[in-house]
Amino acid sequence: MLLFLFVSGTIEKAYFDGFWGDFSYDTHGYLDPIDHYLDRGSYNPHYRMPGYGFWYGLFLIVFPNVWALNFLILFQAICSGIGVYLLSVLGAKVTGSKAVFLTSYVLLLGTTYTSWYDHYLMSESLTISFLIFSVYFFFRAFEKSSVWNLIFSGLIFANLIFIRPVFLPVGGVFIFLVFWRFHYSIPKILRFCILFFIPFLILDGIWIYSGYKKFKKIIPLQESFLGPTQSNVFYEPAFWFIQSWGGNYLWWDPGAEIRYFGVGTDNLEYFDKEKIQFPEKIFTSRYNFDSLSVASERLKDLKVNKDLFSITEFNRKSEIIYDSFSRFSKSIQDEKPFLYQVEARISLIRQFFFTTKIRNPFYGLEFPIRDQLIRLKSFMYLITLVLGYLSAIILLAFTKKKPIYLIISGIIWYTLLIHPILLRVIENRYLMPSYPFISLAIVLVVFELKNSLKLAKK
Secondary structure (H helix, E strand, O other): OHHHHHHOOOOOOOOOOOOOOEOOOOHHHHHHHHHHHHHHOOOOOOOOOOHHHHHHHHHHHHOOHHHHHHHHHHHHHHHHHHHHHHHHHHHHHHHOOHHHHHHHHHHHHOOHHHHHHHHEOOOHHHHHHHHHHHHHHHHHHHHHOOHHHHHHHHHHHHHHHHHOHHHHHHHHHHHHHHHHHHOOOHHHHHHHHHHHHHHHHHHHHHHHHHHHHHHOOOOOOOOOOOOOOOOOOOOHHHHHHHHHHOOOOOOOOOOOHHHHHOOOOOOOOOOOHHHOOOOHHHOEOOEOHHHHHHHHHHHHHHHHOHHHOOHHHHHHHHHHHHHHHHHHHHHHHHHOHHHHHHHHHHHHHHHHHOOOHHHOOOOOOOOHHHHHHHHHHHHHHHHHHHHHHHHHHHHHHHOOOOOHHHHHHHHHHHHHHHHHHHHOOOOHHHHHHHHHHHHHHHHHHHHHHHHHHHHHHO
């Protein structure tokens, strides 16, 4: 992991001289509130939960700004390496097989798909690592009824939720295993659940209190997964509309339908509006392509001339745009429910797995020599997904003797269910927290099927 960090070619001047890693569009959303808190005593902007920024703040107390960032990158790489080891150990402890450990360790260590974000100031790397840590120490507590392992697992789980709130429902799988372990003994179940969730309840209580003081309302996690730069008229209304029929809302992806409405024109050198085509099936009796053209022109006018409008005029034009897109989306739900409920989600699942074209082995690339390596890597990714999701189903057959398989399978299927199906979000990086468990599931199923075959022969 550390070797990858230093040879990846990303050691360059970014925002600060001497910074080792890379930034993204989300970076400041994690770090700025910590800077504001340490400088002025208040967490602002109060949008993202401070699970990721906490570690930056911890280093910032001791080191200058740039070195705090460098140590955060180093911390991510170290956690990533430990996570690979612990997940492999988990596989070995569950199966009692050294071969499972070695196979898992080699596979997970060689998976650059998850380690790619170790050198980015983003939440992906620590989300992956902390999810693995929490599962591992919960398993130790589950097997030995260890209080300290349970509390430590709960503390890591709390930090995970403060980094990526969407994983809170995974705690339900942990609770289910507790019921399984103690055969519905209420006192033992309550004790186990309280010890596990008490770190989160305490920390979330503090977070809710700080939010109530600021906004005079209760915000248990965060209000929306849209960031401050997205929760505005130039992105949000088109985003909800495109989600409703399963289009591509990723402004940075050339050809994405959301770019028809001017999103991304400030950030990219080219604009491909004329090349974007909307499928005929999305149109209803309440809007057509001309309606989308009008909405696009309204957005363009508001974006280009925003400084010329008064606040009242800007808000009035914004309301018209929001209402238009809301009407488009509502008409799809009313007139084309199959498109909205089924076809759109199938399209979103496909995009979820192949958001970046480099993940798609069937996508045409321009560089012959590099194409072969990219396609090989893409095919390996595709094969891993197919085998991994099949393995996540097969593992359920072995949960009676090894209930921890339920968590491994649950994480794999929950990640797919919550993102493209329920929330309708398609960024491929949201798949990453489950990817190490997908790889481990394949190894575990091979072991279990091999053992079953041996028993059958005997």
